[in-house]
Amino acid sequence: xxxxxxxxxxxxxxxxxxxxxxxxxxxxxxxxxxxxxxxxxxxxxxxxxxxxxxxxxxxxxxxxxxxxxxxxxxxxxxxxxxxxxxxxxxxxxxxxxxxxxxxxxxxxxxxxxx
Amino acid sequence: xxxxxxxxxxxxxxxxxxxxxxxxxxxxxxxxxxxxxxxxxxxxxxxxxxxxxxxxxxxxxxxxxxxxxxxxxxxxxxxxxxxxxxxxxxxxxxxxxxxxxxxxxxxxxxxxxxxxxxxxxxxxxxxxxxxxxxxxxxxxxxxxxxxxxxxxxxxxxxxxxxxxxxxxxxxxxxxxxxxxxxxxxxxxxxxxxxxxxxxxxxxxxxxxxxxxxxxxxxxxxxxxxx
Numbered sequence: 326x327x328x329x330x331x332x333x334x335x336x337x338x339x340x341x342x343x344x345x346x347x348x349x350x351x352x353x354x355x356x357x358x359x360x361x362x363x364x365x366x367x368x369x370x371x372x373x374x375x376x377x378x379x380x381x382x383x384x385x386x387x388x389x390x391x392x393x394x395x396x397x398x399x400x401x402x403x404x405x406x407x408x409x410x411x412x413x414x415x416x417x418x419x420x421x422x423x424x425x426x427x428x429x430x431x432x433x434x435x436x437x438x439x
Numbered sequence: 440x441x442x443x444x445x446x447x448x449x450x451x452x453x454x455x456x457x458x459x460x461x462x463x464x465x466x467x468x469x470x471x472x473x474x475x476x477x478x479x480x481x482x483x484x485x486x487x488x489x490x491x492x493x494x495x496x497x498x499x500x501x502x503x504x505x506x507x508x509x510x511x512x513x514x515x516x517x518x519x520x521x522x523x524x525x526x527x528x529x530x531x532x533x534x535x536x537x538x539x540x541x542x543x544x545x546x547x548x549x550x551x552x553x554x555x556x557x558x559x560x561x562x563x564x565x566x567x568x569x570x571x572x573x574x575x576x577x578x579x580x581x582x583x584x585x586x587x588x589x590x591x592x593x594x595x596x597x598x599x600x601x602x603x604x605x606x607x608x609x610x611x612x613x614x615x616x617x618x619x620x621x622x623x624x625x626x627x628x629x630x631x632x633x634x635x636x637x638x639x640x641x642x643x644x645x646x647x648x649x650x651x652x653x654x655x656x657x658x659x660x661x662x663x664x665x
Binding site for chain 2: 411421428
């Protein structure tokens with residue numbers, strides 16, 4: 326629902342980077358999107374293509390790396406990928422494990438032709 | 440072709456603004472809460488009951504967001520506290536810029552508690568930090584118990600879940616136990632309160648939650664100044 330806004334914020338980041346490297350031509354932007362970020366990757370791709378189309382940015386590619394939710398057990402320090410919303414530590418059975426990744430909504434890199 | 444590492448939040452602009460707001464609240468000991476739920480879960484009614492129970496001298500202010508109409512601000516203004524409507528004109532969430540803009544006319548020195556009522560939506564508001572101390576998610580007994588599993592992002596990011604409309608429990612096929620279990624599966628550390636704004640059941644515990652958190656915000660600001 327808000328993916329178009331997210332797409333436009335990604336393009337803002339690309340524009341900011343382009344201003345820092347005026348001679349470079351940016352061809353690809355890489356983002357990391359966590360499972361908990363509340364962002365639908367297909368909608369984001371669709372929105373991004375739509376706002377790039379017909380502009381000087383074309384054919385700028387958006388590459389999405391999806392990040393799974395990882396939990397850490399406060400008791401035995403075991404780290405595991407959370408599936409089916411089961412927060413229980415598979416090693417020691419602790420229920421109140423903590424989320425250590427999966428909230429990402431970051432621009433991580435850009436590819437440029439110089 | 441070369442690769443440039445960036446490491447930047449996609450919503451960097453919003454994040455910077457939100458951190459600035461958070462700092463302004465922190466310095467002054469203001470507690471800011473961001474209420475989020477589906478449309479019709481009872482955010483506005485709970486706020487009416489909340490304002491009704493506040494001491495007349497309480498320094499509370501409300502920002503309430505909707506796509507259209509000033510209806511909620513009208514409902515909430517009758518209690519005598521400062522209330523402002525944020526009409527987003529179609530945007531499905533509030534962002535930090537809207538908060539900053541609508542706060543501009545108020546003196547933050549006159550506020551202890553700032554309640555933000557987000558646009559009714561369980562998806563988009565979860566991505567936008569408004570500088571709040573806590574996100575609070577409402578789930579009503581007329582919805583499905585699996586909402587926390589369907590919309591994990593917001594249930595994960597909220598510190599507190601308020602189960603609303605509990606007066607309807609005898610009449611609806613809703614298991615409060617299952618809803619709470621699902622919420623804790625997504626967010627094991629989640630605090631949960633049960634309220635009925637209609638009968639008033641549980642509202643005192645919610646007021647107490649606010650009071651304690653407000654006190655904590657005050658003492659933190661005091662420690663900061665010392």
